[in-house]
Amino acid sequence: MTKYVIRRIVQAIPVLFGVSIVVYGILLSAPGGPTARFANNPRITNEQREEFKKAWGLDQPIPVQYCRWLGVCNPDGQGLGVFIGPKGLPNFLPGVLSGGTNGVLHGDFGYSIDSGESVMGRITRAALPTFILASFALVIWITIAVLMGVVAAVKRNSWFDQVATIFAYVGFAMPTFWLGIMLIFIFSGPGLNILPAGGMTETRLSPPFGSNEYWAYFGKQPLAALADIGRHLILPVITLVVVNIAGDSRFVRASMLEALGQDYVRTAKAKGLSNRSVTFKHALRNAMLPVVTNIGLEIPFLFTGALVTESIFSWPGIGKLTIDATRGFDYPVLMGVLLITATLVVLANLFADIAYAFVDPRIKY
Structure with a gap:
């Protein structure tokens, strides 16, 4: 029974990974977006909308946004360095080894765009x-x-x-x-x-x-x-x-x-x-x-x-x-x-x- 449970848990990892890719792609490809709330507000300028997108990372390509949300990419890295954590190891490893703190893999689901709460x-x-x-x-x-x-x-x-x-x-x-x-x-x-x-x-x-x-x-x-x-x-x-x-x-x-x-x-x-x-x-x-x-x-x-x-x-x-x-x-x-x-x-x-x-x-x- 123990071996069966372990095998099923291991099999679930790629399933959840695939689900997250599909759902994330669908959500961010849908029309509208967080800036839609400002569409009819004459006080919000285009520059402010762009600043809002940049602050939340919405100006980046969807694969980059997903990589950061997942916690594989380091927002401060450059080139291949984006995949390396503060401790010099790949960022997808546990935070104790990689030093990563951001992203789902490190237990951080981010912050709500609506309220700013975790x-x-x-x-x-x-x-x-x-x-x-x-x-x-x-x-x-x-x-x-x-x-x-x-x-x-x-x-x-x-x-x-x-x-x-x-x-x-x-x-x-x-x-x-x-x-x-x-x-x-x-x-x-x-x-x-x-x-x-x-x-x-x-x-x-x-x-x-x-x-x-x-x-x-x-x-x-x-x-x-x-x-x-x-x-x-x-x-x-x-x-x-x-x-x-x-x-x-x-x-x-x-x-x-x-x-x-x-x-x-x-x-x-x-x-x-x-x-x-x-x-x-x-x-x-x-x-x-x-x-x-x-x-x-x-x-x-x-x-x-x-x-x-x-x-x-x-x-x-x-x-x-x-x-x-x-x-x-x-x-x-x-x-x-x-x-x-x-x-x-x-x-x-x-x-x-x-x-x-x-x-x-x-x-x-």
């Missing part, structure tokens, strides 16, 4: 709200999806199966943004108005989430702060749960039906085992094999921000950060988020393969 600082600050939202949604949606799929498979063609099928079709067809808007209209509109329409905290009662003032407030009134976050969680969690249950419940149902038709299940029933024992101890374990992979691939995108949901409910997570960075052509932030997303996808695939070995003893690495 990219990792902005991502780290947005990660906690996304983790809270994703964790609650994930636990609820997987639990309900598995139970719905199992019951629908065991009671095939029953009224429950038909209701679950209709729910799945509606969930498939329902756009996330429409569901979110409808929930806001129903529960936060002038009619009921019982739940907050957006945000993570009630700003009239507490400081903005994540600020030093907020954590001081949280220390003094933890129960009130948690209750406030809980109220703001309800609508975005419902949105994520409803949208994701539709697909996963049908996936579980299909896998469960296939497992229930296997010979070992009929043998277990012939031995006199109860239906509950056959369903949960024999069929479900094998039915979960493809489900593990499917859910494993969904988790990274959930934890890196449900873009539409966070945007609709103004949830201050990574999804909203990505939307804001896209609107402002904030390349460093976008590259940071996308590279982290790609890394999580690779790790999720690895963990899904490892989970296979625990779920199915026949699989050995």
Whole structure:
């Protein structure tokens, strides 16, 4: 198992490298750019725009910009010296050996063009709200999806199966943004108005989430702060749960039906085992094999921000950060988020393969 994990991690390095090249090239080749925000501002001269580009290195060719962002090129070097670090060794080596401090390879994702903050600082600050939202949604949606799929498979063609099928079709067809808007209209509109329409905290009662003032407030009134976050969680969690249950419940149902038709299940029933024992101890374990992979691939995108949901409910997570960075052509932030997303996808695939070995003893690495 250890050799397999090491081999997969080594294989992931060229994958991430290739992803970073493609994404970086697409972002910087797209029309617009960070200077587009100044296009309709008569107070900004062409000279000032050029100074802005030069200050952020946007006046350099895309390969040079990528090389600097990656940390392979030394901005102060000349000729082939750009690839040599302060200590005389290639700049792609760890900073302890090369002396390099700038670039992704040295843990420096750069600074946000929009705010001037470090990219990792902005991502780290947005990660906690996304983790809270994703964790609650994930636990609820997987639990309900598995139970719905199992019951629908065991009671095939029953009224429950038909209701679950209709729910799945509606969930498939329902756009996330429409569901979110409808929930806001129903529960936060002038009619009921019982739940907050957006945000993570009630700003009239507490400081903005994540600020030093907020954590001081949280220390003094933890129960009130948690209750406030809980109220703001309800609508975005419902949105994520409803949208994701539709697909996963049908996936579980299909896998469960296939497992229930296997010979070992009929043998277990012939031995006199109860239906509950056959369903949960024999069929479900094998039915979960493809489900593990499917859910494993969904988790990274959930934890890196449900873009539409966070945007609709103004949830201050990574999804909203990505939307804001896209609107402002904030390349460093976008590259940071996308590279982290790609890394999580690779790790999720690895963990899904490892989970296979625990779920199915026949699989050995």
